[in-house]
Amino acid sequence: MKLLYTFLLLCFIHTAIAQQAPPVHKKNYTTRALGNTPPPVIDGSLTDEAWNIVEWTGDFIENLPDENTPPIEQTKFKVIYDNEFIYFGFRCYDKNPKEIVKRLSRRDGFEGDWIEVNISSHNDKLTAFSFSGSVAGVKSDGFISENGTTWEGNWNPIWYLKTHIDEEGWTAEFKIPLSELRFSNTPDQVWGLQATRRYFRTEERSLWQRIPLDAPGWVSEFGELRGIKGIVPQKEIDVRPFLLSKMETYPTESGNPFKPGRNYNLNAGVDAKVGVTNDLTLNLTLNPDFGQVEADPATIALDxxxxxxxxxxxxxxxxxxxxxxxxxxxxxxxxxxxxxxxxxxxxxxxxxxxxxxxxxxxxxxxxxxxxxxxxxxxxxxxxxxxxxxxxxxxxxxxxxxxxxxxxxxxxxxxxxxxxxxxxxxxxxxxxxxxxxxxxxxxxxxxxxxxxxxxxxxxxxxxxxxxxxxxxxxxxxxxxxxxxxxxxxxxxxxxxxxxxxxxxxxxxxxxxxxxxxxxxxxxxxxxxxxxxxxxxxxxxxxxxxxxxxxxxxxNDIRQQLVVSYQTLKPFSQFRKIEVYLDQLSNSDFDRNLNKMQFTIGLDAVLKNNWTTSLMTVYKPINYSITVLQGGPRFRYSEELFKSISFTSDSRRKLRFNGAVYSNRGKNNSLSYNEFNLGVVYQPVNAFTFSVKPAYAINKNKLQYVTQTRVTEATSYITANLEQHTLSAAIRFDCNINPDLTIQYYGQPFISQGKYSSFGKVINPTAYHYGDRISLFNDLQLNADELQKSYSIDEDANGTTDYTVQNPNFSFAQFRSNLVVRWEYIPGSEFYLVWSQGITANGSPGNNLFDELNTQLLNGKTENIFLLKMTYRLTKHIRHKQ
Incomplete structure (x- = not known):
């Protein structure tokens, strides 16, 4: 601890006396209003007369992997506007246009070559609107907050994108309604501006406004967009009525009036968004459909x-x-x-x-x-x-x-x-x-x-x-x-x-x-x-x-984190970050319950593979919750290790994997998990992935239950061996950027077997074996018919209490097949098929046998949905 605090103090002293980094020149670009010039036709070609009223800006600089160096290919853009829209025209040069990667994906997919613009229309150094377009015509958008540390990717505004490939590379046109942005009614606007290009073949990022890798933020470092004058903030009235038809099918239960095997439901509602001002929005919903397309992942919480x-x-x-x-x-x-x-x-x-x-x-x-x-x-x-x-x-x-x-x-x-x-x-x-x-x-x-x-x-x-x-x-x-x-x-x-x-x-x-x-x-x-x-x-x-x-x-937590990151590629690495983390937890009774030290490394290789290594050591480890109202309980020292990797994301066939291992002193507990993911994209419009995971959890002091005997409470533990197998299966088929077919499925099975039951006698003993007293054959009697254990603590022939057999075998399968069609901008049609199976089986069977019995031969529940939304939008200008 003294070494750690000394190290942290030296870091503070070093940075306090260090010179400031040289300032980065802030770019600015001056745009012009279209006036009487007809607006450009959004076709991706940049041939309209409107684009000639302003000059190009460019001189992009590389950001990743080698910051502050010339990019492989240059990029330039223009900005124009009128009373309704702001337009961006991009020219992305490429010496080999035939090698430009056009990968289709669902919205917000960020696949292949793309260009992105960030607009901080309040110029507040904290928030920005993001619009990205891939060369395949796929739109991605989001809202940036907390100076770049938070990204809200589910924001889906209405805007327009077209791209085109020619002999010089590729071009893109963005048409963004001013009503989708938030700005004041200042006569002369100054907005924060940034543009980013992804050059897919080398996984290079280049920026219009240079932002060093050691910059303290993202939005705060933007350049400026000037010349926007006289635009009037607009009130937006956006109404989205929806109609939903739902049918459920499930196994019929004889005699149960609530399980006839099939239910129908027709529902309607409306969502509305009203721009009270251009800054502030009122969202309303009546009888909303708050169903989610993708199911929550299955899990079992034993704690x-x-x-x-x-x-x-x-x-x-x-x-x-x-x-x-x-x-x-x-x-x-x-x-x-x-x-x-x-x-x-x-x-x-x-x-x-x-x-x-x-x-x-x-x-x-x-x-x-x-x-x-x-x-x-x-x-x-x-x-x-x-x-x-x-x-x-x-x-x-x-x-x-x-x-x-x-x-x-x-x-x-x-x-x-x-x-x-x-x-x-x-x-x-x-x-x-x-x-x-x-x-x-x-x-x-x-x-x-x-x-x-x-x-x-x-x-x-x-x-x-x-x-x-x-x-x-x-x-x-x-x-x-x-x-x-x-x-x-x-x-x-x-x-x-x-x-x-x-x-x-x-x-x-x-x-x-x-x-x-x-x-x-x-x-x-x-x-x-x-x-x-x-x-x-x-x-x-x-x-x-x-x-x-x-x-x-009932927690008091103290934490110290120190990290070091490289700012330039070297040897076989694009970037490396090493970190040291010290954490301690106490309760309000002044008990020190945890002391934890973590050292980790994250690396990006020049071949675009990534890897992470982490080791966590817990020399002090107590829990005030594990006995669920019982006394503070000591866990043995633990050592956690993990390694994970991700292959080159540009490849048609790519992999990722991870191994997690945790072990307590004297093998009092252990946890091992193995993950492997495979993603295959045989053609640009289709992607398939499967990510299986297998975990083995062993705990010789797993809490089971508590029961009162005379005036005392007995806290019962057992030796748990739990095996969990799951897989996330997905495929995306993209007919075009507006019509997609998506599938998600997750089989999940977890099986736990308990043995060696005992009673807690000394919860804070140093050796785990001294914390409990194991029941012998005279004290513990299994009742297979009642699926319970009779416990006679004093072995006098009289049962003191009964504990239900905690063994379990839980299986679940959840899947969703979704067809989404945005038939006009902002209006969508959904066809959804959800399927689910939930079953409890026999813990005595093999895990894979149970998977076959409970899931492959289980009785399914199905939900079929037809949902249609229609977006009605009207803009009302504020009076000056």
């Missing part, structure tokens, strides 16, 4: 914690950067949009002669979102959503009834952030609210209200070379005694821990108030070295999971 899944619904993805409020180094966030429309939280315990039909998710009656960023640097986001009551249908002995399983709920999120100090600093805040109408006693475990608030800030200095940022959060939840007791006992909090000193269960409480936050300081750019240090705290009472995501509280 009891919830699983984080990324958002894939367009309504919540748009402007997500404004609503983002991460506050730790994990996925913890004040706003986790998948809480809205979640699976119902209530349940029904069916009787012996009853049938139950549970809704798949909670219906969203309506949602509205007001968001945007003003020229003066204000980022504003307000989201309001109401979800409906959901009822489970129950039939018992011929009698039908409904049971409330999700109450009427209102969700609110408010976010604001202000840039200042020449965009080098910001200060922001966020509040969220969840209000529920609890109408049934079976839902008393839910909070009636939940409020959270946060304050965040960041400051950069010395031309963004150094940074200091932080955030503070607070939560307040309220409900009945049952609800607050459930919160105290949940995996996130575990107030019932028998050795906890800072917290304890209070069954009379009706509210909880908690805090958290993070402070971080470091060096972000200039030179080969980077470093940062951070401190994060999450109080035991902090609760965010009504509308946010929070995995575990």
């Amino acid at each position: 009891g914690f919830q699983v984080f899944y990324p958002e894939q619904r367009p309504f919540f993805i748009e402007s997500r950067n404004i609503f983002n409020y991460t506050f730790s180094d994990s996925q913890d966030n004040l706003f986790y949009s998948r809480r809205i429309g979640r699976n119902p939280q209530g349940w029904v315990n069916p009787g012996d002669h009853s049938f139950v039909s549970m809704p798949d998710n909670t219906a969203i009656l309506g949602a509205a979102k007001f968001s945007g960023k003003t020229k003066s640097g204000w980022s504003i986001g307000v989201l309001e959503s109401v979800t409906n009551r959901e009822y489970a249908k129950v039939e018992e002995s011929g009698q039908k009834k409904q049971v409330l399983v999700e109450p009427l709920t209102n969700y609110f999120v408010g976010r604001v952030q202000k840039d200042f100090n020449n965009r080098n600093s910001y200060l922001g805040g966020m509040i969220t609210s969840t209000m529920r109408n609890i109408e049934a006693s079976n839902l008393d475990f839910l909070h009636t209200s939940a409020l959270t608030s946060g304050l965040d800030f960041m400051h950069n200095w010395k031309n963004r070379k150094y940074f200091f940022r932080g955030n503070i959060i607070m939560s307040y939840v309220e409900g009945g005694k049952q609800a607050i007791l459930a919160t105290q006992q949940s995996m996130t909090h575990l107030f019932q821990r028998v050795d906890a000193q800072n917290v304890s269960i209070n069954p009379e409480r009706t509210s909880l108030t908690g805090t958290g936050g993070k402070l971080e300081i470091g060096k972000a750019g200039v030179g080969n070295w980077r470093y940062k240090g951070s401190l994060t705290w999450l109080s035991p009472e902090l609760e965010l999971n009504d509308i946010g995501f929070l995995r575990q509280t």
Whole structure:
């Protein structure tokens, strides 16, 4: 530790006295309005008279792999505009036009040769709109935020692209509606501008505005676009009605009125977007279809914690950067949009002669979102959503009834952030609210209200070379005694821990108030070295999971990271980065629970292969959650190692693979995972990939359950051997840039077998064998018929308690076949076929036999969807 802190101090001293990097000349380009000149016809040829009213700009400079050197081929472009659109014309020179690579892909595919333009229309040094066009005519677009560290690729604006190959290389024309950008009504506009070209054959990137590899950011280093005068911001009214037809087929269950084998459903709704100003947008949705095309990957969580899944619904993805409020180094966030429309939280315990039909998710009656960023640097986001009551249908002995399983709920999120100090600093805040109408006693475990608030800030200095940022959060939840007791006992909090000193269960409480936050300081750019240090705290009472995501509280985390990266190719390498990471975790009882050291290397070879190596050593490793309310438990020292590689992405046949290995001292636990991916693109319009993975998890002290014997609680563990096999299968067939066929499938099977059961007797003993006492044959008796174990701890012939056999064999197959046709810009037709199989088999069988039995011979559930959207757009100019 002393060596590490000394090393970090030397890094700070070195960079503090080091000279600043020489300034990079900022380019600027002056455009002109078309005036009375007819606009260009977008055909990719650049032959229209309109292009002659402005001069070319070019002199691109290489960025990767050899920064600040002349590129293999030069590029130049022109920019013109009128009251409705801004136009870009690119000339990409190529001495061998026949070798230009035209690879088709779905939108945002970034395949083959392409050209990209980034427009920071607020010139705020933080955010930009990105538009890319491949030589095959495929459009890619996204929104850049946080000075280039965040990319929102699901933003799909309406714009127009055409390309053309000739004897000099290839050309491209972009036609971008001004309504898709955000800018002020300043008479003389100055926008940030960057253009990037990918030269596919050598995987070279060249830029219009040079950005050194050690620059502290991306958007902040753009050149400038000048000459835009007199344009009027426009209000955009965008209405997208949709019609959805859905049919489900599944195995019929005899006697079950809710499983007749087939269901039909017809649904309609509307999404709307209104430009309140050119900076701020109001999104509305009524009776929305929030189904996602691609299924979430299958997983099994043996630790009891919830699983984080990324958002894939367009309504919540748009402007997500404004609503983002991460506050730790994990996925913890004040706003986790998948809480809205979640699976119902209530349940029904069916009787012996009853049938139950549970809704798949909670219906969203309506949602509205007001968001945007003003020229003066204000980022504003307000989201309001109401979800409906959901009822489970129950039939018992011929009698039908409904049971409330999700109450009427209102969700609110408010976010604001202000840039200042020449965009080098910001200060922001966020509040969220969840209000529920609890109408049934079976839902008393839910909070009636939940409020959270946060304050965040960041400051950069010395031309963004150094940074200091932080955030503070607070939560307040309220409900009945049952609800607050459930919160105290949940995996996130575990107030019932028998050795906890800072917290304890209070069954009379009706509210909880908690805090958290993070402070971080470091060096972000200039030179080969980077470093940062951070401190994060999450109080035991902090609760965010009504509308946010929070995995575990009662945590104080300290982290130091130092990295070194090369700035020029050398030997067989394009680039190498080496990093050292030190991490420690404590709880609010001042127990040091983890000390972890990581050293890693990421390298890009000159043949365009990449590789990563990483080693993690944990000399101190305790858990306050593994016994789920039991005492703090010690894990043996662990050593984790991984290696991964990716072959040249330009090849028709390419590979990637990874090996992960973790081992505890004295073989107390081990984890090994093997991944291999193969991607084959026999023709430019078709791509097939398969990525199988196989994992073996062994833990001699796997937690099973707990049970009370007289006044004491016994914590039962066992030796677990778990095997997991999965594969991600995809193919993309691209008829043209607007008509694509995509398939995704994932078979998944996981099998776990438990043996050598025991009881925890000394949870913090140094040797793992001393932490438990194994049951002998007189104490443990298996009941195969009941699938349980009878345990007689004192071996007096009387069973003290019974434990269900925890062995499992879980299999699942999920697939989606999607035909997407954008028949006119912004309007789409979808044909979707989703198929699923979920089964539980026999853990005693071979893993591959179970795969055949459960999946290949399983009963399938099918969903067929026909969805059609039509986009109606109108622009209204602001008055000057």
